[in-house]
Amino acid sequence: MPRVIRLALLSLSLGTAAIGTSVLGQNSASTPLEQKTSRTLEATRKNPLALHALIERMPKGADLHMHLSGAIYAETFLRDAAADLLCVNLSKMKFEKNVGTSKGLPAQAVCAEGSVPAADAFKNQELYKSLIDTFSMRSFVPVSGRSGHDQFFDTFGRFGGVEKNHLGEWLDEVATRASAQNEQYLEIMETPSFSAAAKLGYQAGWPARPASARVTAEDDVTGTSPAELSKLRDQLLAAGLRDEVATDRREYADALADRNQIEHCGQPDAKAGCSVTIRFLYQILRSNSPQQVFAQTLLGFEVASADSNVVGLNFVQPEDDYMAMSEYRRQMRILDYLHSVYPKVHISLHAGELAPGLVPPEGLRFHIREAIDLGHAERIGHGVDVMYEDDPQALLKEMADRHIMAEINLTSNDGILGIEAPFHPLPDYLAAHVPVALSTDDEGVSRIDMTHEYTRAAMEYGLSYTELKTMVRTGLEHSFLAGDSLWQQNDRFTAVVAACAGQPIGADEPKGKCGEFLKNSDKASQQWQLEHRFHIFESTVQ
Numbered sequence: 001m002p003r004v005i006r007l008a009l010l011s012l013s014l015g016t017a018a019i020g021t022s023v024l025g026q027n028s029a030s031t032p033l034e035q036k037t038s039r040t041l042e043a044t045r046k047n048p049l050a051l052h053a054l055i056e057r058m059p060k061g062a063d064l065h066m067h068l069s070g071a072i073y074a075e076t077f078l079r080d081a082a083a084d085l086l087c088v089n090l091s092k093m094k095f096e097k098n099v100g101t102s103k104g105l106p107a108q109a110v111c112a113e114g115s116v117p118a119a120d121a122f123k124n125q126e127l128y129k130s131l132i133d134t135f136s137m138r139s140f141v142p143v144s145g146r147s148g149h150d151q152f153f154d155t156f157g158r159f160g161g162v163e164k165n166h167l168g169e170w171l172d173e174v175a176t177r178a179s180a181q182n183e184q185y186l187e188i189m190e191t192p193s194f195s196a197a198a199k200l201g202y203q204a205g206w207p208a209r210p211a212s213a214r215v216t217a218e219d220d221v222t223g224t225s226p227a228e229l230s231k232l233r234d235q236l237l238a239a240g241l242r243d244e245v246a247t248d249r250r251e252y253a254d255a256l257a258d259r260n261q262i263e264h265c266g267q268p269d270a271k272a273g274c275s276v277t278i279r280f281l282y283q284i285l286r287s288n289s290p291q292q293v294f295a296q297t298l299l300g301f302e303v304a305s306a307d308s309n310v311v312g313l314n315f316v317q318p319e320d321d322y323m324a325m326s327e328y329r330r331q332m333r334i335l336d337y338l339h340s341v342y343p344k345v346h347i348s349l350h351a352g353e354l355a356p357g358l359v360p361p362e363g364l365r366f367h368i369r370e371a372i373d374l375g376h377a378e379r380i381g382h383g384v385d386v387m388y389e390d391d392p393q394a395l396l397k398e399m400a401d402r403h404i405m406a407e408i409n410l411t412s413n414d415g416i417l418g419i420e421a422p423f424h425p426l427p428d429y430l431a432a433h434v435p436v437a438l439s440t441d442d443e444g445v446s447r448i449d450m451t452h453e454y455t456r457a458a459m460e461y462g463l464s465y466t467e468l469k470t471m472v473r474t475g476l477e478h479s480f481l482a483g484d485s486l487w488q489q490n491d492r493f494t495a496v497v498a499a500c501a502g503q504p505i506g507a508d509e510p511k512g513k514c515g516e517f518l519k520n521s522d523k524a525s526q527q528w529q530l531e532h533r534f535h536i537f538e539s540t541v542q
Contacts, residue, residue, distance in 0.1 A: 030466075033538035038465040040541050041458070048459060054541070055458065056451040058468070059533035062185040062475035062526075063178065063439050063450055064348070065381050065407040067283070067316065068167070069156060070442025071174050071188075074135035077159040078128070080166045081118035087111035088118050088127070093134040094158040135159045136445050137415050148415045149358070153318050155445050164251070168258020175259065175273035177443075181451045182533060184276055185526055187479060189314055190255075191283040192248035192303070194296045197241050198288075201295030204235045217326035223290065224333035226340070233341070236295055244299055249307045252280055256309065277526065279481065281348065282313040286331060287321040294334050301342040311480035312346030314381065319353045325363055332374035339376040346480040348407070349375050352389070353382035355417040364388035369395055372404055379405045379478055384413050386425050396432035403490045405435040405478040410456050411448050412441035421460045430467075435491050437475035469534065476527050483521025486528055497524075506531030 044050040077095075081088075086095045087109055095118065098109040109117040121128040133139045135158055140151045171188070178186055207223040223229070256278065260266070265274035282300035286293060300313040315331065317324060335347065351371035354364055364385045371377040380399070383406045389395050399406070406429050414420045429436050438453045440446070457463050457471075473493045477485060488495045496505060500514035506528055510518055518525045 031538075033535070033541075034466060034469075037538045037541045041465040045458070045462075048455065051458060052451060052455045055454045055468075056181055057537060057540075058182060058454070059472060059530055059537055060181055060183045060450050060454060060475075061472040061530050062187065062437070062479050063183060064187045064379065064437060064475055064479060065409060065439035065441055066174070066186060066188050067442050068170055068174070068188050068190045069159075070445045071440065072170050073173070073444040073447070074132045074138075074159065076170070076173060076444075077135060077162055078118060078121050078131060080162045080169070081159075082122065084118075084163050085109040086118045086161060087115040088121065088131065089115045092158075093130065095161040097161065136447055138447050140415075142418075148418065149318070149320075152412075152416045152442075152445060167251070167255035168262060171255055171259035171278060172262045172273055174443075175263070175276040175278060176271070177449060178276045179272040181449060182537070183450060184529060184533070185476065185479060185481070186276060186278050187281055187311065188278060189281045189283040189316060190252075191285065191316075192251040193244065194248075194299055196244045196247075197236070197295045197299040198292045200236050200239045200241055201291040202289075203239070204232060204291060204295075206289070206291045206294075218329065220326075221330050221333055224330055224337070226337050229294070229334065229337040232294060233298055233338075236298060241295065241299060242302060245302050245306055248282075248299070248303045249310075252307065252309050277522075279311045279479075280309055281480075282310050284313060284315050285317050286315040286319075286327070287317040287323040289323070290327060290330055290334075293327065293331060297334055297338060301338050301345050304345045305342055308482070311482075312348055312378075314348045315350055319350060319367065320359050320363075325359060328367060329370065329374075332370045335375040346378055347376050348379040348381060348480075349377040350381040351375075351377065351383060352380065352385040353413075353417070354385045355419055356385075356388065358417065361388070365390045369398075372398065372402070377404065378480075379407055381407045382409060382413065383407075383429070384417060384419050384425060387428055392428075393432070396428065396434055399429075399434045400432050403435055403478075405437060405474065407439045408436055408457075409439055409441035410453055410460070411446050415446055426457070426461060435474045435478060437471050437478065439475075473527070473530065476523070476530055479523060479526070481523040481526060483523045483525075484517075486518075486521075486524040486531075500528075506533075506535050508532070 041054060044054055081095050085098050085101055085107060087098050089096050091114055096115060099112050100110040102108040102110060111117055121131055135155050137148065137152060140148065142148055174186060207228055209220055209222040263271040263273045282303055284293065284296050284300050304310045304313055339347065349371040352368040354367065356364065366389065368380055368383055368386055368389055371380060386392055386395060408426055410424065413424060426436065438457060440448065440450055440453060443449050454468055458468060470493065474491060477487065477491060486496050486500065487493055488497055497517065499517040500510065503510060503514050510528060518528055
């Protein structure tokens with residue numbers, strides 16, 4: 001077990017008593033197997049290592065909030081950089097391109113002054129150790145002038161530059177890790193090529209704000225009327241923006257094909273990772289000018305409309321960046337318009353990944369609400385500042401009533417924002433009956449996995465087995481997989497649809513109408529499989 005996980009579990013075990021029992025109380029298990037599993041979990045609660053071992057075996061359904069580059073461990077990036085003949089700039093501790101290669105075989109990187117071949121890290125333990133620390137949160141301790149937020153987001157610029165032809169390998173890494181923890185579905189955020197679309201956006205320009213308008217940057221919504229955005233969309237499409245759709249679809253398809261080849265999927269010797277289903281969220285970079293954000297967002301909607309492997313989109317990059325903050329309202333209005341044109345494209349948004357002091361108080365008051373009301377977000381990523389929003393109780397009720405799920409990333413919120421119990425809003429979401437599921441965010445940078453997150457939730461918040469199980473079910477319920485849900489009512493996991501009523505839920509071979517229903521719904525099929533996994537798990541718990 002990695003050192004960071006051991007330390008986290010130790011700190012949680014020391015702090016559990018102060019948190020007390022579950023924020024919702026102890027839900028009663030409905031079946032004898034659930035009751036037995038619940039008793040076992042309670043018996044191991046004071047032993048973090050035993051609890052971790054139990055939860056590692058527990059089905060964990062879906063990870064709906066995972067950035068591919070952030071999910072890869074630093075050790076993989078070092079191997080790939082060596083294979084790509086990259087160099088390491090020793091003063092900046094980041095990858096850079098070589099200035100040439102040696103004439104002999106095998107070819108070696110020739111590096112600029114002050115840099116060494118990335119392959120040297122495997123012959124120099126101090127360099128190897130330093131790069132792992134630099135590319136992740138391992139061993140990081142905040143100091144004056146450098147926070148966890150800085151370290152976390154700076155890592156992406158340091159290990160960037162590795163060739164995109166490794167995408168299939170990275171998918172194999174995350175799928176293999178997920179399979180080992182009894183996960184079955186990943187919705188992975190990834191940014192494909194968009195440079196041509198961005199260029200078109202800059203060529204089209206953006207409407208100028210009237211010189212007489214006296215507004216702050218945060219209040220500037222120039223160019224966001226439906227008529228203006230419709231005209232801009234027509235310009236971009238006429239200029240050839242759709243030409244990049246095929247490029248992006250090919251990137252996603254090639255990555256999946258490479259992953260399948262690595263894992264021998266569909267063959268007798270298929271690896272365990274093949275059991276994990278992967279879909280993508282088109283990742284849009286929010287810290288840019290409006291013309292680039294609009295062009296990339298339009299491309300994302302076009303790709304998601306054409307490619308069944310791309311089930312939705314999301315905005316990323318630090319929410320406290322100047323451009324992300326000052327452009328927030330304009331970006332939500334862009335989404336409002338594009339949603340009206342592409343209503344079937346699913347949207348999940350990073351919103352409220354903020355904390356007091358990181359931005360002025362007024363910056364905490366509206367992001368989640370606008371992500372929902374203007375951005376049409378069906379899920380909210382992080383949502384850490386929800387209790388600082390205007391009328392937070394009304395916002396929580398709206399999320400509960402509209403079944404808008406919160407993607408909770410406990411370790412990420414702690415490492416980046418310094419937010420942990422009792423200042424994390426997870427109990428507030430649960431108490432308000434907002435659907436909640438745990439996710440990893442950037443497990444490679446954070447040096448964690450999904451098991452760590454569920455163990456942390458159980459220990460820090462005293463969640464019972466049935467509450468953890470509800471979170472797992474909630475994740476698949478709110479996935480963007482195609483098809484109807486297995487369950488009769490949203491977020492009520494008590495009765496299945498009529499076609500499957502009367503059959504043991506999760507049976508090996510669903511029959512008749514139920515079998516046909518599951519064949520026609522990717523979501524229900526995954527949910528049925530989850531129930532099957534829960535039955536196996538609970539049957540084997542001692």
